Amino acid sequence: MSAARARHPSLHTVPAEGKPPELLASRCGECGHLAFPAARFGCPSCGAAPERSAPAAIAGRGTLEAFTIVHRTFSRAFPAPYAVGTILLDAGVEIRAVLAPEDRADLETGGRVESCLVPSGEDEDGNALVDCRFRPVPGGEARDGGGAA
Numbered sequence: 001m002s003a004a005r006a007r008h009p010s011l012h013t014v015p016a017e018g019k020p021p022e023l024l025a026s027r028c029g030e031c032g033h034l035a036f037p038a039a040r041f042g043c044p045s046c047g048a049a050p051e052r053s054a055p056a057a058i059a060g061r062g063t064l065e066a067f068t069i070v071h072r073t074f075s076r077a078f079p080a081p082y083a084v085g086t087i088l089l090d091a092g093v094e095i096r097a098v099l100a101p102e103d104r105a106d107l108e109t110g111g112r113v114e115s116c117l118v119p120s121g122e123d124e125d126g127n128a129l130v131d132c133r134f135r136p137v138p139g140g141e142a143r144d145g146g147g148a149a
């Protein structure tokens, strides 16, 4: 069995089993702005050319700022009901992401969340694909890393 591949390889890593994926961001060499997804067309903050940005892998850890449960679906990839949320990553970037709690009752505004990989079908060659989701961290986990930049 070969290792699973990312359905969206430009967005996150696929680490060894059980480890959370890192998010593939970019950091502007002019102003330091961190962008996720990576800013392919230049810095969204200062307008610097794309060549001035460097790849930056950031931890998929943060605080769930808000969430909602979606009861109608637009895709077989997202069977309803499912949850989406706004997450402030510890790296300082706010993102919107699909949540994958073991139990939706575990979702809590202000709670800690972490990236995880979920099965996401197969490619045309039959290789397993994975996608990135966020789930509550059991027990809440103390914020680490020394605070915001």
Ligand SMILES: [Zn+2]
Pocket: 028, 029, 030, 031, 032, 033, 043, 044, 045, 046, 047, 048
């Ligand atoms: Zn910039």
